[in-house]
Amino acid sequence: MTNKERAMAILHYRPADRMPAVHFGYWSELLEEWAQQGHISAELAKAWADGNEADRELDKRIGWDFNWYTTFSASNSLFPSFEPLVLETLPDGFLRVQNAFGLIERVRPGAGSIPAEDDYQLKDRETFDKLYRPRMQFCAERIPYETLQTMHPEREDRPIGLHLGSVLGDVRNMLSVIGLSYAIFDDYDLLREIVDTYAEMQYRCAEEVLKTGVRFDFAHYWEDICFKNGPLLSPDVFADLCAAHYKKRNELCRRYGIDIISLDCDGVTEKLLPIWFENGVNTMFPIEVGTWGDQFAAARRKFGRGMLGVGGMDKTVFRKDKAAVDAEIARMQVLAGEGGFLPCLDHRLMPGSDFGLVCYYADAIKKLQF
Secondary structure, eight states, rough: OHHHHHHHHHHOOOOOOOOOEOOOOHHHHHHHHHHHHTTSSSHHHHHHOTSSHHHHHHHHHTOEEEEEEEEEESSSSSSOOOOOOOEEEOSOOOOOOOOTTTEEEEEEETTSSEEEEESSOOOOOHIIIIIIGGGOOOGGGSHHHHHHHHHGGGGOSSOOOOEEEEESHHHHHHHHHHHHHHHHHOOHHHHHHHHHHHHHHHHHHHHHHHHTOOOSSSEEEOOOEEEEEESOOHHHHHHHHHHHHHHHHHHHHHHOOOOOOEEEEEOOOOOTEEEEEEOOOEEEEEEOOBTTBBBBHHHHHHHGGGOOEEEEEEGGGGSSOOHHHHHHHHHHHHHHHTTTTTEESSSOOOOOHHHHHHHHHHHHOOOOOO
């Protein structure tokens, strides 16, 4: 079987010859560490990106079968994006910058962690109409038709996904967490109009891509709208703003034969899962394991076999020892034993991950017996 055949068989509760070894990429700092340790070249570390040739080369060296986050995307964000600008150098060495979403951040040069939100521009209708609404319109330039003409996912040995964008996560990135919180109370009608405008553009992007006839193996969203204590906003508000957009986009995918629809949201997702599941999202990813522990077993008990999973493997064990990795493999075997679940790292591999332990895991996960 090919890796695509294995993955699709397992997610459809069909027999497979073995479990594929699936990952979700790397922090760039880890690849730099591995290059310094002599495991990979500096050129390979620098060239890496999800699904590209450097990613495939790393798969061969480590023993992975594929990166789940191998997706095609139209330009379904702000178009054009804001020009990244350094606005100010602060006394502590941090930079105050405008990012591609127009958000103002404080960034430590050279650091790879999440920057701090400092301010935001999207505070009123005038700014939306002048700076943001024009960047949220659909146009043919968003679709790389020439690239699509050369794409043949059916010939690939790995699953290839269509990235559907983000219903609220990107909007949160424009407003900031604070700005989103204020908008809910200060001007809910404007917030709804922002979400609706952005979502309609992304629907048009997905529709145009699918109309070309390229057949994808799955569809995928990015949201990241939860943290360690749950969602960043009320589930009722989230449902009111977003549910209909998920349903519309997911129905489009199913009309084109895509029945695996995954969604990337970190943190504790329990309170939002019913909204996603009831509106067509059926695959949890990457099922982050934090202080709260496993989330997939509880979701499967609640939603049944219709709830699929890709992820759930606690990547922090690669900073520990072989015994910790073995214990995590045993836990993955229990979760995968029911079918409809692909063990996958629960996020990017972080700095400090031991190269040898990662190779050991990639080899061992392929030997799981059911």
